[in-house]
Amino acid sequence: MAQSSFQEISASDFFYRNRDIAGFTNPSRAIFAAIRELVENSLDAAESLKIPPDIYIRLSTQSKDKKDEQVFKLRVEDNGCGIQPRFIPSAFGQVLYGSKYKLKQMRGTFGLGGKMAVLYGQIMTHKPATIMSSTGQAKIYAFKLMIDIQRNRPIIMDRRVLVNKEKWRGTIVEFYIEGDYLRAMPKILEYFKQTAMVNPYSNLTFVDPKGRLYKFSRVTTEMPDPPKETLPHPYGVDVELFQRLIYVTKEKNLLEFLKNHFHRIGNITAQKFLEFSKLSPTKKPKKLSHEEIVTIVQNMKKFKEFRPPDASCLSPLGQDLLEAGIMKELNPEYIVVNQRKPSTYAGHPFIIEMGMAYGGEIPRKNSFQIYRFANKIPLLYDEASDVSYKVINSINWRRYKVSPDLPIAIVVHICSTKVPYKTVGKEFISDRPEVRREVANSLREISRKIHHFMSKREHVNRERKRISVFAKYLPRIAEFSTNLAEKEKQPDIKKLIASVRKYGEEE
Ligand SMILES: Nc1ncnc2c1ncn2[C@@H]1O[C@H](COP(=O)(O)OP(=O)(O)OP(=O)(O)O)[C@@H](O)[C@H]1O
Ligand SMILES: [Mg+2]
Known part of the structure; x- marks a missing residue:
């Protein structure tokens, strides 16, 4: 039998090879997906501070060179929370890295979208992305980045620090991307219209490659309250998650462990559940055997008295x-x-x-x-x-x-x-x-x-x-x-x- 040769690939490499599953299927879908991912990051960033978002999106052609007709420069600017400089390179140059792997409602979920846009731009144009950001403090940080796809790490080509005289707060992302704007245009405009519908407190300004201006203005400054981070609900817990919680917990007994690491488990519910599982409330969580953990997790699904999530x-x-x-x-x-x-x-x-x-x-x-x-x-x-x-x-x-x-x-x-x-x-x-x-x-x-x-x-x-x-x-x-x-x-x-x-x- 012929010998198979094995190989390991990084997360970036995986999405480079399988970009269709992230929505980057062809030049028309890619330009739509890139705009959408960056706009969604900007909306999340402004909403996290309960600030009505002001987002400016410009897509321009690099048409001096005929061959470059399909290469666009995409710039997205927001008034969101900004990113601390030490996180900027990985936030835009390392796939599956982000601040949103949390239990609360956010647009971002996977730690992937912004990077997919940058990665797609890079593999088509081989030009770096520029990120400028400030959290509203004295300085603005500007990075020129590329992604080392095989190692899934950012490559910092340039880093600058500017004085933030105006106390600007927000993020600007700019990079080059190959795309088919004419085919993507109806979907892009529909995307803005629908985004405006479900975010009526946002200002979205889009300038397209022909210089046409599309403005979607807010009709209110009322915003829903930002969501609060929550703990895992016992009905959704599996053995892996339970073990991770045991690994990080500082609680010395099971009663406190249940109360402090799970959503809506109070004293009485915790006691009842431990009785149901025939476990002592004083038992040390770190002393649970593997079999006991599996039984607890199974019991969590069977126990009927957990309160529903708030x-x-x-x-x-x-x-x-x-x-x-x-x-x-x-x-x-x-x-x-x-x-x-x-x-x-x-x-x-x-x-x-x-x-x-x-x-x-x-x-x-x-x-x-x-x-x-x-x-x-x-x-x-x-x-x-x-x-x-x-x-x-x-x-x-x-x-x-x-x-x-x-x-x-x-x-x-x-x-x-x-x-x-x-x-x-x-x-x-x-x-x-x-x-x-x-x-x-x-x-x-x-x-x-x-x-x-x-x-x-x-x-x-x-x-x-x-x-x-x-x-x-x-x-x-x-x-x-x-x-x-x-x-x-x-x-x-x-x-x-x-x-x-x-x-x-x-x-
Ligand atoms: N405009 C922005 N303002 C502030 N932070 C941002 C901005 N864009 C990206 N980030 C940060 O970079 C991280 C990575 O963004 P990315 O879009 O790659 O993933 P995500 O938004 O976490 O998840 P998803 O893949 O679902 O979009 C975010 O979690 C956020 O912390
Ligand atoms: Mg995102």
Whole structure:
């Protein structure tokens, strides 16, 4: 048998070889994905300080050289929290490195997005990326970076320190990327429109390669409260996580260990659980055998008295902001929104928010216009694989006097500490039974309200038709009956029509 040769590759190398799974499939998708990843980092950075984001995005061509026509310079500038200089090289030059591996709702999840953009730019143009950032202190730090793909480490080509006279705070990322802007343009503009819809407190300014300016201005400075970091919920814990917690804990007994390392376990619940698991509250966590750990973790799934997770680790938009966002971008005739109570899947809390809008700028198509969002990120690809799409298409809409050819938009937003994305490209939500159930319940609630509106609208339309018949024939009847009665003055029919109209509108 021939000898196989084995080799180890780094995380960067893996994503270099498999960039499709991160959404960097072709020159058009890549330019879209790069903009999106950087904008999302900027939104996270501003929201972490509860500051209304101001983000400036410029894509310019390097068209002096004909061959370079497809190479663009992408610059994204924000007013976010900034990054401390010691973290900048790895934050942009080391795949799977980030500050968001935490249990709270954030757009960033994988520690990958920004690096994928830089990496893609680098492999296509071989030019370094420039990062400038300040946390608002006396200095601004500027780095020129490349990624050592085989070692998954940043290569610092240049580092400068500038005086921050104006106390500027934020981050600027600039790099070169090969792409197909013309093909990507509709998706990029749709991305901004939908980002503006679900972040109505943001200013987004985009200058495209032709110098056209697209401005999406905020309609409010109200922002949801930032999420608080939380502890793991016992229903979502596995043996690996439990062992890691034992490794880092300073607690000397099991009772305190349970209370201080898990979400919503108080004294009484901890005691009951230890009784249920037949373990002494005074036992040292570090003295647990491997078998005991496996049994505890299994018992955590069986024990029925853990309280459900609270929602302070989530930061949903709320009904008012969701409504403001939809009004701003779709300007509908009628709108209903709702927010479900927090729920969980596999120990992760999540909230479904939904809106349904009719008329205005919503186009008429053969299907509903579906807007999908996860942690305030628009999801624009693979709609048919998304749980919301499946739920929406499984409803019997005739019961609600609604049909897909009406100008109706359905907005679905899932917020979670861990959104069940199916790929690292964050394109669609997997079909978890708990998520599906919540989406379906939410949809039923708003559909009932839309049903009410549609019935009323139908009635008003019927009345309008009735009144127009009166308005058309009453003058003739008046004329005819005046002649018949051999009178000279016709009766005043205006009053009669007004009273019929009033009656119709009152109903
Ligand atoms: N504009 C920014 N302002 C402040 N910090 C930033 C900014 N961009 C990136 N960062 C920091 O760099 C880290 C890496 O960003 P990157 O986009 O690669 O991963 P992520 O946002 O953590 O996760 P994801 O892969 O889901 O986007 C972030 O966790 C954040 O700490
Ligand atoms: Mg990111």
